[in-house]
Amino acid sequence: MASLVNSFSYSPSQWGQFETCHRQYWFSRYGSWGGWEKNCHPLTREIYRLKKLSNRYLWSGSRVHEAISGILKSFQAGNPIDPELEKQKLLQRMRQDFRDSKSLPPGEIPPKGSYRFVEHDDQEMAIIDSAWKEIVEKSVVALENFFLSEPWEWIRSLGPDCLLRTDEILESIPFQTDGVDFPVYLSIDLAINDPEGLIILDWKTGKPSPKSHQPQLDLYAYYAVKKLDCPPDKVRTGAIYISSPERKVTLEYSSGKIMEETHARIETHTRTILSKIQDPFNGIANKDEFAPTPGAYSCKSCFFRRVCENAY
Ligand code: SF4
Numbered sequence: 001m002a003s004l005v006n007s008f009s010y011s012p013s014q015w016g017q018f019e020t021c022h023r024q025y026w027f028s029r030y031g032s033w034g035g036w037e038k039n040c041h042p043l044t045r046e047i048y049r050l051k052k053l054s055n056r057y058l059w060s061g062s063r064v065h066e067a068i069s070g071i072l073k074s075f076q077a078g079n080p081i082d083p084e085l086e087k088q089k090l091l092q093r094m095r096q097d098f099r100d101s102k103s104l105p106p107g108e109i110p111p112k113g114s115y116r117f118v119e120h121d122d123q124e125m126a127i128i129d130s131a132w133k134e135i136v137e138k139s140v141v142a143l144e145n146f147f148l149s150e151p152w153e154w155i156r157s158l159g160p161d162c163l164l165r166t167d168e169i170l171e172s173i174p175f176q177t178d179g180v181d182f183p184v185y186l187s188i189d190l191a192i193n194d195p196e197g198l199i200i201l202d203w204k205t206g207k208p209s210p211k212s213h214q215p216q217l218d219l220y221a222y223y224a225v226k227k228l229d230c231p232p233d234k235v236r237t238g239a240i241y242i243s244s245p246e247r248k249v250t251l252e253y254s255s256g257k258i259m260e261e262t263h264a265r266i267e268t269h270t271r272t273i274l275s276k277i278q279d280p281f282n283g284i285a286n287k288d289e290f291a292p293t294p295g296a297y298s299c300k301s302c303f304f305r306r307v308c309e310n311a312y
Helices: 012-020 022-031 042-051 056-076 083-103 129-148 150-158 210-227 256-274 296-300
Strands: 163-165 170-177 180-187 190-194 197-204 235-241
Touching: 012 022, 012 210, 012 256, 022 042, 056 083, 056 129, 056 150, 056 163, 056 197, 083 129, 129 150, 150 190, 150 197, 170 210, 170 256, 180 210, 180 256, 197 210, 210 235, 210 256
Parallel strands: 197 235
Antiparallel strands: 163 190, 170 180, 190 197
16 A cells, blocks of 8 residues: 655645644644554654544534534435434534543544543643533534524525535645645535525634634635636625524625635745745655744643643
Protein backbone atom coordinates (compact mmCIF):
# COMPACT_ATOMS: atom_id res chain seq x y z
CA MET A 1 0.00 0.00 0.00
CA ALA A 2 1.30 3.46 -0.94
CA SER A 3 2.30 5.43 2.16
CA LEU A 4 0.37 8.54 3.11
CA VAL A 5 1.97 11.88 2.35
CA ASN A 6 1.34 14.95 4.47
CA SER A 7 0.97 17.35 1.57
CA PHE A 8 -0.12 20.94 2.04
CA SER A 9 -3.79 21.93 2.09
CA TYR A 10 -5.85 24.87 3.25
CA SER A 11 -9.18 25.26 5.02
CA PRO A 12 -10.81 28.03 7.07
CA SER A 13 -10.33 26.03 10.26
CA GLN A 14 -6.63 25.43 9.53
CA TRP A 15 -6.20 29.16 9.02
CA GLY A 16 -8.07 29.84 12.27
CA GLN A 17 -5.65 27.58 14.11
CA PHE A 18 -2.63 29.18 12.45
CA GLU A 19 -3.90 32.64 13.38
CA THR A 20 -4.48 31.61 16.99
CA CYS A 21 -0.98 30.22 17.40
CA HIS A 22 1.49 29.08 14.73
CA ARG A 23 2.84 26.39 17.06
CA GLN A 24 -0.65 25.01 17.64
CA TYR A 25 -0.98 24.68 13.85
CA TRP A 26 2.36 22.87 13.73
CA PHE A 27 1.30 20.39 16.41
CA SER A 28 -1.93 19.70 14.59
CA ARG A 29 -0.58 19.44 11.03
CA TYR A 30 3.01 18.20 11.48
CA GLY A 31 3.79 17.18 15.06
CA SER A 32 0.91 14.69 15.06
CA TRP A 33 1.69 13.16 11.67
CA GLY A 34 2.24 9.40 11.81
CA GLY A 35 1.00 9.20 15.42
CA TRP A 36 -1.31 6.33 14.42
CA GLU A 37 1.60 4.10 13.46
CA LYS A 38 2.50 1.26 15.78
CA ASN A 39 6.17 2.09 16.16
CA CYS A 40 6.00 5.87 16.13
CA HIS A 41 7.77 8.03 18.70
CA PRO A 42 5.76 8.21 21.98
CA LEU A 43 5.64 12.01 21.75
CA THR A 44 4.23 11.87 18.21
CA ARG A 45 1.61 9.42 19.41
CA GLU A 46 0.68 11.67 22.31
CA ILE A 47 0.37 14.74 20.05
CA TYR A 48 -1.81 12.69 17.71
CA ARG A 49 -3.93 11.53 20.65
CA LEU A 50 -4.37 15.11 21.88
CA LYS A 51 -5.41 16.17 18.39
CA LYS A 52 -8.18 13.55 18.54
CA LEU A 53 -9.68 15.03 21.72
CA SER A 54 -12.74 17.25 21.64
CA ASN A 55 -14.26 19.75 24.02
CA ARG A 56 -17.85 20.35 25.03
CA TYR A 57 -18.40 23.20 22.55
CA LEU A 58 -17.03 21.31 19.52
CA TRP A 59 -18.97 18.23 20.60
CA SER A 60 -22.25 20.14 20.91
CA GLY A 61 -21.72 21.78 17.51
CA SER A 62 -20.94 18.55 15.72
CA ARG A 63 -23.75 16.48 17.30
CA VAL A 64 -26.32 19.21 16.49
CA HIS A 65 -24.97 19.43 12.90
CA GLU A 66 -25.26 15.66 12.54
CA ALA A 67 -28.79 15.68 13.95
CA ILE A 68 -29.88 18.34 11.41
CA SER A 69 -28.13 16.54 8.59
CA GLY A 70 -29.98 13.31 9.52
CA ILE A 71 -33.30 15.17 9.62
CA LEU A 72 -32.72 16.71 6.18
CA LYS A 73 -31.75 13.36 4.68
CA SER A 74 -34.85 11.79 6.14
CA PHE A 75 -36.96 14.65 4.71
CA GLN A 76 -35.32 14.07 1.32
CA ALA A 77 -36.30 10.42 1.51
CA GLY A 78 -39.93 11.46 2.09
CA ASN A 79 -40.14 10.35 5.73
CA PRO A 80 -42.27 12.20 8.30
CA ILE A 81 -40.22 14.25 10.79
CA ASP A 82 -41.07 14.23 14.48
CA PRO A 83 -39.21 17.05 16.29
CA GLU A 84 -39.76 15.50 19.73
CA LEU A 85 -38.30 12.19 18.61
CA GLU A 86 -35.29 13.96 17.04
CA LYS A 87 -34.62 15.83 20.30
CA GLN A 88 -34.77 12.57 22.25
CA LYS A 89 -32.35 10.93 19.81
CA LEU A 90 -29.90 13.80 20.24
CA LEU A 91 -30.18 13.61 24.01
CA GLN A 92 -29.56 9.84 24.04
CA ARG A 93 -26.57 10.18 21.74
CA MET A 94 -24.99 12.89 23.88
CA ARG A 95 -25.54 10.87 27.05
CA GLN A 96 -23.82 7.91 25.41
CA ASP A 97 -20.91 10.14 24.25
CA PHE A 98 -20.46 11.37 27.80
CA ARG A 99 -20.31 7.82 29.18
CA ASP A 100 -17.89 6.71 26.42
CA SER A 101 -15.58 9.64 27.07
CA LYS A 102 -15.55 9.12 30.82
CA SER A 103 -14.87 5.40 30.59
CA LEU A 104 -12.06 5.55 28.00
CA PRO A 105 -8.82 4.50 29.75
CA PRO A 106 -6.37 7.43 30.06
CA GLY A 107 -3.86 7.57 27.21
CA GLU A 108 -6.08 5.72 24.71
CA ILE A 109 -7.04 7.20 21.38
CA PRO A 110 -10.84 7.47 21.09
CA PRO A 111 -12.24 5.01 18.51
CA LYS A 112 -13.65 6.54 15.32
CA GLY A 113 -17.08 8.10 15.89
CA SER A 114 -16.67 8.37 19.66
CA TYR A 115 -15.38 11.15 21.89
CA ARG A 116 -12.82 11.76 24.55
CA PHE A 117 -13.32 15.21 26.05
CA VAL A 118 -10.41 17.33 27.10
CA GLU A 119 -12.48 18.14 30.19
CA HIS A 120 -12.15 14.42 31.15
CA ASP A 121 -8.57 14.08 29.95
CA ASP A 122 -6.89 17.10 31.49
CA GLN A 123 -7.51 17.66 35.19
CA GLU A 124 -6.94 21.38 34.82
CA MET A 125 -9.77 21.59 32.29
CA ALA A 126 -12.28 19.60 34.36
CA ILE A 127 -15.71 21.19 34.76
CA ILE A 128 -18.54 20.76 37.23
CA ASP A 129 -21.51 18.51 36.45
CA SER A 130 -23.91 21.42 35.96
CA ALA A 131 -21.73 22.71 33.08
CA TRP A 132 -22.23 19.37 31.26
CA LYS A 133 -25.95 19.53 31.87
CA GLU A 134 -26.00 23.08 30.55
CA ILE A 135 -24.24 22.24 27.27
CA VAL A 136 -26.55 19.28 26.61
CA GLU A 137 -29.61 21.45 27.27
CA LYS A 138 -28.24 24.13 24.95
CA SER A 139 -27.73 21.53 22.21
CA VAL A 140 -31.35 20.41 22.47
CA VAL A 141 -32.51 24.04 22.39
CA ALA A 142 -30.39 24.59 19.25
CA LEU A 143 -32.21 21.69 17.58
CA GLU A 144 -35.55 23.16 18.69
CA ASN A 145 -34.50 26.48 17.14
CA PHE A 146 -33.68 24.70 13.88
CA PHE A 147 -37.30 23.54 13.68
CA LEU A 148 -38.44 27.14 14.25
CA SER A 149 -36.00 28.66 11.76
CA GLU A 150 -36.91 30.31 8.49
CA PRO A 151 -34.77 27.91 6.38
CA TRP A 152 -36.68 24.87 7.68
CA GLU A 153 -39.86 26.64 6.57
CA TRP A 154 -38.32 27.32 3.12
CA ILE A 155 -37.25 23.70 2.74
CA ARG A 156 -40.68 22.37 3.63
CA SER A 157 -42.41 24.72 1.22
CA LEU A 158 -39.96 24.08 -1.67
CA GLY A 159 -39.96 20.31 -1.13
CA PRO A 160 -37.19 17.67 -0.96
CA ASP A 161 -35.85 18.39 -4.47
CA CYS A 162 -34.61 21.84 -3.37
CA LEU A 163 -31.86 20.27 -1.27
CA LEU A 164 -28.54 20.30 -3.07
CA ARG A 165 -26.29 19.69 -0.06
CA THR A 166 -27.49 18.37 3.29
CA ASP A 167 -24.32 17.00 4.64
CA GLU A 168 -20.91 17.89 5.89
CA ILE A 169 -19.21 16.26 2.92
CA LEU A 170 -15.63 17.38 2.51
CA GLU A 171 -15.47 19.36 -0.75
CA SER A 172 -12.31 20.65 -2.36
CA ILE A 173 -11.26 23.32 -4.83
CA PRO A 174 -7.87 23.10 -6.61
CA PHE A 175 -5.78 26.19 -5.92
CA GLN A 176 -2.28 27.41 -6.63
CA THR A 177 -0.12 29.89 -4.73
CA ASP A 178 3.37 30.77 -5.97
CA GLY A 179 3.62 27.56 -8.02
CA VAL A 180 2.40 25.26 -5.23
CA ASP A 181 -0.75 23.30 -6.09
CA PHE A 182 -2.96 22.25 -3.21
CA PRO A 183 -6.62 21.63 -2.34
CA VAL A 184 -8.79 24.11 -0.45
CA TYR A 185 -11.10 22.07 1.76
CA LEU A 186 -14.54 23.08 2.93
CA SER A 187 -17.81 21.49 3.99
CA ILE A 188 -21.20 23.00 3.27
CA ASP A 189 -23.95 22.44 5.83
CA LEU A 190 -26.86 23.21 3.56
CA ALA A 191 -27.38 24.35 -0.03
CA ILE A 192 -30.88 25.03 -1.33
CA ASN A 193 -32.01 25.67 -4.89
CA ASP A 194 -34.75 28.25 -4.96
CA PRO A 195 -36.31 30.17 -7.89
CA GLU A 196 -33.80 33.03 -7.44
CA GLY A 197 -30.69 30.83 -7.41
CA LEU A 198 -28.61 29.01 -4.84
CA ILE A 199 -28.76 29.64 -1.08
CA ILE A 200 -25.84 28.34 1.00
CA LEU A 201 -26.34 28.21 4.74
CA ASP A 202 -24.17 27.42 7.71
CA TRP A 203 -25.53 26.36 11.11
CA LYS A 204 -23.83 28.13 13.99
CA THR A 205 -24.25 26.90 17.55
CA GLY A 206 -21.95 29.56 19.02
CA LYS A 207 -22.52 33.25 19.58
CA PRO A 208 -23.71 35.33 16.60
CA SER A 209 -20.75 36.96 14.88
CA PRO A 210 -21.77 37.81 11.29
CA LYS A 211 -18.62 39.81 10.52
CA SER A 212 -16.21 37.03 11.42
CA HIS A 213 -18.32 34.34 9.71
CA GLN A 214 -18.70 36.12 6.36
CA PRO A 215 -15.27 35.10 4.90
CA GLN A 216 -16.18 31.44 5.45
CA LEU A 217 -19.53 31.96 3.73
CA ASP A 218 -17.80 33.78 0.87
CA LEU A 219 -15.57 30.73 0.44
CA TYR A 220 -18.69 28.57 0.06
CA ALA A 221 -19.96 30.96 -2.63
CA TYR A 222 -16.52 30.73 -4.29
CA TYR A 223 -16.93 26.94 -4.33
CA ALA A 224 -20.40 27.24 -5.91
CA VAL A 225 -19.01 29.48 -8.65
CA LYS A 226 -15.89 27.37 -9.32
CA LYS A 227 -17.29 23.87 -8.96
CA LEU A 228 -21.05 24.16 -9.55
CA ASP A 229 -20.81 26.80 -12.32
CA CYS A 230 -23.21 29.19 -10.57
CA PRO A 231 -23.03 32.86 -11.62
CA PRO A 232 -21.79 34.81 -8.55
CA ASP A 233 -24.87 37.05 -8.40
CA LYS A 234 -27.11 33.97 -8.22
CA VAL A 235 -25.53 32.78 -4.98
CA ARG A 236 -26.71 33.98 -1.56
CA THR A 237 -25.15 32.96 1.74
CA GLY A 238 -26.16 33.21 5.36
CA ALA A 239 -25.37 31.96 8.86
CA ILE A 240 -28.16 30.53 10.99
CA TYR A 241 -27.55 31.18 14.67
CA ILE A 242 -29.53 28.34 16.18
CA SER A 243 -28.27 29.03 19.68
CA SER A 244 -30.70 31.95 19.67
CA PRO A 245 -34.45 31.83 18.93
CA GLU A 246 -34.05 34.43 16.13
CA ARG A 247 -35.73 32.62 13.27
CA LYS A 248 -34.95 35.04 10.44
CA VAL A 249 -31.77 34.66 8.39
CA THR A 250 -29.96 37.51 6.68
CA LEU A 251 -28.80 36.49 3.22
CA GLU A 252 -25.94 38.24 1.44
CA TYR A 253 -25.67 38.21 -2.34
CA SER A 254 -22.32 37.21 -3.73
CA SER A 255 -20.61 39.10 -6.57
CA GLY A 256 -17.57 39.09 -8.84
CA LYS A 257 -15.85 41.42 -6.35
CA ILE A 258 -16.42 38.97 -3.49
CA MET A 259 -14.95 36.20 -5.67
CA GLU A 260 -11.81 38.27 -6.28
CA GLU A 261 -11.49 39.15 -2.59
CA THR A 262 -11.92 35.51 -1.59
CA HIS A 263 -9.28 34.39 -4.08
CA ALA A 264 -6.89 37.06 -2.79
CA ARG A 265 -7.59 36.09 0.83
CA ILE A 266 -6.77 32.41 0.23
CA GLU A 267 -3.62 33.46 -1.61
CA THR A 268 -2.48 35.73 1.23
CA HIS A 269 -3.24 33.14 3.93
CA THR A 270 -1.53 30.29 2.12
CA ARG A 271 1.49 32.40 1.17
CA THR A 272 1.93 33.23 4.86
CA ILE A 273 1.73 29.59 5.95
CA LEU A 274 3.84 28.29 3.05
CA SER A 275 6.63 30.73 3.91
CA LYS A 276 7.23 28.64 7.04
CA ILE A 277 7.11 25.17 5.44
CA GLN A 278 10.30 23.64 4.05
CA ASP A 279 8.68 21.08 1.76
CA PRO A 280 4.91 21.47 1.31
CA PHE A 281 4.70 18.41 -0.97
CA ASN A 282 6.29 15.99 1.49
CA GLY A 283 5.13 17.47 4.78
CA ILE A 284 8.47 18.74 6.05
CA ALA A 285 8.12 21.67 8.43
CA ASN A 286 10.53 22.70 11.15
CA LYS A 287 8.83 23.27 14.51
CA ASP A 288 11.01 26.32 15.25
CA GLU A 289 9.59 28.14 12.23
CA PHE A 290 6.17 28.08 13.90
CA ALA A 291 6.43 30.53 16.74
CA PRO A 292 4.33 29.85 19.83
CA THR A 293 1.90 32.59 20.84
CA PRO A 294 1.34 31.87 24.50
CA GLY A 295 -1.64 33.63 25.99
CA ALA A 296 -4.03 33.07 28.85
CA TYR A 297 -6.98 32.61 26.50
CA SER A 298 -5.42 30.57 23.68
CA CYS A 299 -3.34 28.24 25.89
CA LYS A 300 -6.15 27.59 28.34
CA SER A 301 -8.24 25.92 25.66
CA CYS A 302 -5.36 24.46 23.62
CA PHE A 303 -5.40 20.64 23.40
CA PHE A 304 -1.59 20.60 23.05
CA ARG A 305 -1.00 22.48 26.31
CA ARG A 306 0.55 19.43 28.00
CA VAL A 307 3.16 18.85 25.30
CA CYS A 308 3.94 22.52 24.66
CA GLU A 309 6.98 23.91 26.44
CA ASN A 310 5.68 27.44 25.88
CA ALA A 311 2.20 27.02 27.38
CA TYR A 312 1.08 30.05 29.34
S1 SF4 B 1 -0.17 25.87 24.57
FE1 SF4 B 1 -0.26 28.01 23.91
S2 SF4 B 1 1.73 28.43 22.97
FE2 SF4 B 1 1.50 26.20 23.11
S3 SF4 B 1 0.64 25.58 21.15
FE3 SF4 B 1 -1.06 25.87 22.52
S4 SF4 B 1 -1.72 27.99 22.20
FE4 SF4 B 1 0.33 27.79 21.34
